[in-house]
Amino acid sequence: MTAAAPHILSVQRLQKYFPVRSGLLGRASAWVQAVDDVSFEIAAGETLGVVGESGCGKSTTGRLLMRLIEPDAGQIRFEGKLVGRDLKVSDLRRSMQMVFQDSYASLNPRLAVADSIAFGPQTHGMPRERAIGRARELLGMVGLEPSQFERRYPHELSGGQRQRVNFARALALDPKLIILDEAVSALDKSVEAQVLNLLVELKKNLGLTYLFISHDLNVVQYVSDRVLVMYLGKVAEVGPVDAIYGAPQHPYTRALLDSRPSMDPEIRVEHPPLTGDPPNPINPPSGCRFRTRCPHAEAVCQTQEPDLRPAHGAPGHLVACHMRRAGSGHSQAAPLVRFGDREPSR
Amino acid sequence: MSNSEQSTVRVSLDTPGAVGSAPGMDVPVGYAQARSYWRGVFHRVLRDRVTIGCTLVLGLLVFLAIAAPVLPLIDPDVANSGDRLLPIGSPGHLLGTDELGRDMLSRLIHGARLSLLMGVGPVAVALLVGGVLGLTAGYLGGRTNMIIMRITDVFYAFPSILLAVAIAGALGAGITNALVAITIVFIPPITRVVESVTTQLRSMDFIDAARASGASTFSIIRTHILGNVLGPVLVYATVLVSVAIVIAAGLSFIGLGASPPEAEWGLMLNTLRQSIFLAPWISLLPGLMIFITSMCFNLISDGLRSAMDVRY
Numbered sequence: 293m294t295a296a297a298p299h300i301l302s303v304q305r306l307q308k309y310f311p312v313r314s315g316l317l318g319r320a321s322a323w324v325q326a327v328d329d330v331s332f333e334i335a336a337g338e339t340l341g342v343v344g345e346s347g348c349g350k351s352t353t354g355r356l357l358m359r360l361i362e363p364d365a366g367q368i369r370f371e372g373k374l375v376g377r378d379l380k381v382s383d384l385r386r387s388m389q390m391v392f393q394d395s396y397a398s399l400n401p402r403l404a405v406a407d408s409i410a411f412g413p414q415t416h417g418m419p420r421e422r423a424i425g426r427a428r429e430l431l432g433m434v435g436l437e438p439s440q441f442e443r444r445y446p447h448e449l450s451g452g453q454r455q456r457v458n459f460a461r462a463l464a465l466d467p468k469l470i471i472l473d474e475a476v477s478a479l480d481k482s483v484e485a486q487v488l489n490l491l492v493e494l495k496k497n498l499g500l501t502y503l504f505i506s507h508d509l510n511v512v513q514y515v516s517d518r519v520l521v522m523y524l525g526k527v528a529e530v531g532p533v534d535a536i537y538g539a540p541q542h543p544y545t546r547a548l549l550d551s552r553p554s555m556d557p558e559i560r561v562e563h564p565p566l567t568g569d570p571p572n573p574i575n576p577p578s579g580c581r582f583r584t585r586c587p588h589a590e591a592v593c594q595t596q597e598p599d600l601r602p603a604h605g606a607p608g609h610l611v612a613c614h615m616r617r618a619g620s621g622h623s624q625a626a627p628l629v630r631f632g633d634r635e636p637s638r
Numbered sequence: 639m640s641n642s643e644q645s646t647v648r649v650s651l652d653t654p655g656a657v658g659s660a661p662g663m664d665v666p667v668g669y670a671q672a673r674s675y676w677r678g679v680f681h682r683v684l685r686d687r688v689t690i691g692c693t694l695v696l697g698l699l700v701f702l703a704i705a706a707p708v709l710p711l712i713d714p715d716v717a718n719s720g721d722r723l724l725p726i727g728s729p730g731h732l733l734g735t736d737e738l739g740r741d742m743l744s745r746l747i748h749g750a751r752l753s754l755l756m757g758v759g760p761v762a763v764a765l766l767v768g769g770v771l772g773l774t775a776g777y778l779g780g781r782t783n784m785i786i787m788r789i790t791d792v793f794y795a796f797p798s799i800l801l802a803v804a805i806a807g808a809l810g811a812g813i814t815n816a817l818v819a820i821t822i823v824f825i826p827p828i829t830r831v832v833e834s835v836t837t838q839l840r841s842m843d844f845i846d847a848a849r850a851s852g853a854s855t856f857s858i859i860r861t862h863i864l865g866n867v868l869g870p871v872l873v874y875a876t877v878l879v880s881v882a883i884v885i886a887a888g889l890s891f892i893g894l895g896a897s898p899p900e901a902e903w904g905l906m907l908n909t910l911r912q913s914i915f916l917a918p919w920i921s922l923l924p925g926l927m928i929f930i931t932s933m934c935f936n937l938i939s940d941g942l943r944s945a946m947d948v949r950y
Contacts, residue, residue, distance in 0.1 A: 382852045385852040392843040398844050400848075412852070415853040458847075
């Protein structure tokens with residue numbers, strides 16, 4: 293997809309800190325900075341992949357967009373309309389749906405799958421009979437024969453079948469954007485491939501837009517048009533999939549990509565590209581949050597927080613790293629004034 | 639409770655063939671047609687002899703209690719000083735007579751009316767009140783949860799019988815007050831059970847999915863929470879019925895429940911206690927009835943629990 297396509301979703305400075313409560317009165321003694329100053333856009337019809345280690349705020353971002361969690365700060369615009377002011381949350385939820393990782397937990401064990409799918413349309417006033425008819429139609433669309441599956445209960449289905457039911461449920465309200473939160477991560481590899489193909493097919497046929505959250509770099513590369521890399525609640529790098537995978541600019545992205553096992557047995561990874569756990573998001577490192585694990589960290593990384601700036605190369609490729617900012621003070625950064633560089637001198 | 643089991647056991651049956659778009663491949667050979675959860679529970683209960691037996695005993699008791707006025711029984715309140723403490727099996731008095739010469743069979747059956755009412759009534763009302771409180775606390779969470787549950791905790795500081803005695807004592811003797819006292823005693827434990835199940839459900843993704851579909855809180859609770867809460871709470875409520883019968887008998891025994899000459903098992907136990915050396919078997923009869931009834935409710939509760947506890 294080209295950048296010229298209108299943005300279906302635009303997120304500005306989204307922030308969510310979770311209080312860590314302790315003591316008798318449950319006062320917040322610390323804050324987990326789950327999502328901090330995250331901004332991005334999704335163009336209509338594209339798939340934006342979101343990658344990062346576990347705990348980096350990927351899922352929280354998804355839930356914030358759905359307003360399942362209230363954001364502390366930030367603006368969400370859906371089709372140009374500011375959510376909360378121009379667009380009611382209930383209307384947003386009709387045009388935006390979410391599929392979760394745990395296919396079992398996301399279905400009510402006491403409801404037959406057709407009833408689970410029909411629940412959404414029914415709450416929006418569709419008569420039961422028509423909603424069930426629609427559920428049957430949707431089951432067919434996700435590759436489950438309605439006559440065989442509509443009366444089944446979640447525990448009678450396999451993981452892949454359950455996740456197909458979850459897609460059907462998400463599609464029931466005719467959404468424009470679907471947030472897929474690790475939607476295929478819990479499936480076997482063979483099933484995962486089938487479900488991925490189903491997702492790609494559904495997107496093509498229904499003109500959907502996906503926000504694809506996953507920790508699996510190969511899967512993200514396969515489905516995404518653009519990729520957003522998150523680290524400790526911040527956006528590290530965002531750009532077209534080929535630019536991110538072909539010419540990663542952020543050391544974290546590079547480390548992530550290097551951590552993938554190679555398909556070629558001749559190429560061996562000699563050193564683990566990334567060691568240790570991510571730092572505690574309760575007290576994230578000052579400056580650049582990645583500096584504690586970054587092989588290129590210097591003094592400037594500790595004192596200044598890098599912001600997202602256009603990387604040289606592909607259009608729409610942004611990176612938050614001092615090494616990529618001319619005149620940042622980092623030894624590997626370009627010199628301050630260069631022809632065509634619009635960096636303001638400080 | 640059951641939810642944690644459900645989510646931990648996640649057997650993946652995926653094979654390439656099973657999820658492909660060839661629908662014929664999806665159904666395992668000999669696959670039984672899906673049936674509803676509650677119908678499945680019913681079928682499992684039917685296979686449980688103890689539960690069926692207890693249900694029959696209780697059914698008979700309820701039938702006798704309801705039909706007592708039309709059954710060919712001697713008036714339970716007619717005293718006859720000539721026929722005091724007749725032994726079990728006496729002609730005309732199948733189960734003998736009490737210390738005032740009243741027919742024991744008739745009094746036990748008439749007593750069942752009051753005793754069963756005092757067992758089921760408070761639990762039913764407490765189920766309603768505690769259910770609403772527990773659902774509210776569990777679903778809304780946060781401050782609401784804290785306020786409701788801390789108030790509930792206050793009641794936990796006292797043993798249930800002591801609390802019932804205190805409340806009934808404060809309200810004054812009488813059946814209505816005893817019913818109120820037992821109801822108040824049962825609201826906190828039911829609230830707690832409902833709250834814990836609801837809180838667990840609240841964190842599950844299907845509730846988030848329902849919220850994401852724009853459903854109102856009320857319709858989410860009705861469709862997605864209630865059905866999952868009902869099972870464990872029903873099991874607990876049946877246990878409470880047996881406790882309620884015992885507490886009611888206890889209140890009557892110490893003079894805070896039914897008052898003479900009413901026929902009520904606890905009260906009968908109290909008045910007959912003076913005759914325990916003269917006619918031990920007669921004196922034990924009301925206690926036996928309390929024991930049987932409360933035992934039946936307990937066993938039914940056990941049966942229900944195992945029938946509802948489906949391992950997925």
